[in-house]
Amino acid sequence: xxxxxxxxxxxxxxxxxxxxxxxxxxxxxxxxxxxxxxxxxxxxxxxxxxxxxxxxxxxxxxxxxxx
Numbered sequence: 001x002x003x004x005x006x007x008x009x010x011x012x013x014x015x016x017x018x019x020x021x022x023x024x025x026x027x028x029x030x031x032x033x034x035x036x037x038x039x040x041x042x043x044x045x046x047x048x049x050x051x052x053x054x055x056x057x058x059x060x061x062x063x064x065x066x067x
Contacts, residue, residue, distance in 0.1 A: 006014065036044070060067060 003011065003014075054062075057067075059065075
């Protein structure tokens with residue numbers, strides 16, 4: 001099948017998929033699949049077990065960030 005044989009909808013879906021794949025390659029998590037350090041793993045488990053939560057706005061204020 002040639003690109004010229006695609007309908008406008010099919011072509012749009014194809015381009016969207018290609019762009020999405022490329023963005024994932026460029027902006028994806030470079031650490032994905034790497035093992036976690038035991039210290040980090042323990043802190044993560046502790047954090048997830050806690051019922052204390054902060055909103056994004058609270059974190060931004062604490063770190064003096066502006067949205």
